[in-house]
């Protein structure tokens with residue numbers, strides 16, 4: 001299989017000064033919701049590639065990726081310069097194990113994200129499997145400021161479609177709002193705020209927890225969940241926690 005598939009940019013959508021989504025038309029192989037691909041651009045004669053989670057569901061042929069421009073980040077500062085019709089390279093197939101096939105059955109699936117790591121959860125929420133396997137799903141999006149709560153319309157549409165089954169809990173850590181929890185996710189689990197807000201308990205009998213994004217949030221949340229008896233999912237030793245980190249801390 002070729003190293004790269006050439007795709008074409010359809011649109012770049014800007015959410016804030018730093019947050020963008022890019023839509024791409026590319027003939028990549030079927031992927032599973034929750035997986036990532038690699039996006040690559042030739043920069044100064046070298047192919048620079050980074051992993052990005054699919055935001056679109058596997059049935060949607062328009063591939064979408066949600067990203068933040070990071071300071072001195074070599075790829076993201078080139079991605080934001082792209083215009084409709086420009087070429088972009090993608091890995092030919094999806095990769096990764098942050099998928100429902102790796103997550104055991106439970107009553108409630110918790111999806112905990114920071115920043116751009118909302119993306120894979122939006123992809124998973126488009127699938128029938130998510131709704132066939134879990135009676136309740138709680139989607140948490142933790143950001144610094146309210147303006148970073150992207151994809152609100154898409155989340156609203158999901159809430160309207162699954163009113164009794166989906167809860168969306170925004171966390172805004174650096175601003176006062178009248179709707180979001182002002183805390184970090186592990187602290188809000190530790191002090192019971194998240195369960196109080198949802199009315200759903202996190203426990204070994206009823207819960208599966210997927211955690212994605214900032215590696216410190218992933219680490220700290222796993223540690224809090226472990227004090228409740230939840231443990232990491234391993235293929236040969238199923239547990240309750242499935243994680244993906246977007247960078248190394």
Ligand SMILES: Cc1cc2nc3c(=O)[nH]c(=O)nc-3n(C[C@H](O)[C@H](O)[C@H](O)COP(=O)(O)OP(=O)(O)OC[C@H]3O[C@@H](n4cnc5c(N)ncnc54)[C@H](O)[C@@H]3O)c2cc1C
Nearest residue numbers: 036050051052053066067068070073074075076116246247
């Ligand atoms: C499995 C996987 C999936 C990923 N999916 C996404 C995605 O869907 N969207 C996305 O924006 N990034 C995602 N990333 C991170 C992405 O691959 C790049 O690292 C990021 O876009 C920055 O690229 P860069 O070349 O500009 O800088 P890099 O040199 O790659 O990163 C520089 C630094 O920026 C910080 N950083 C990197 N990514 C993020 C981020 N997402 N949010 C906050 N800080 C960050 C870290 O401190 C990192 O060390 C994913 C990473 C992995 C491993």
Ligand SMILES: NC(=O)c1ccc[n+]([C@@H]2O[C@H](COP(=O)([O-])OP(=O)(O)OC[C@H]3O[C@@H](n4cnc5c(N)ncnc54)[C@H](OP(=O)(O)O)[C@@H]3O)[C@@H](O)[C@H]2O)c1
Nearest residue numbers: 068114115116142143144173174184185186214216217220
């Ligand atoms: N977002 C911005 O306005 C902004 C501006 C300039 C540069 N950047 C850079 O962009 C990168 C990403 O920023 P981001 O805002 O997308 O992501 P982020 O720093 O991962 O923050 C997202 C959310 O995760 C929380 N968080 C951080 N560490 C945590 C931990 N150990 N446990 C639990 N929660 C934790 C943050 O809370 P806290 O607020 O309490 O940290 C925030 O609510 C960073 O490298 C940052 O320096 C961001």
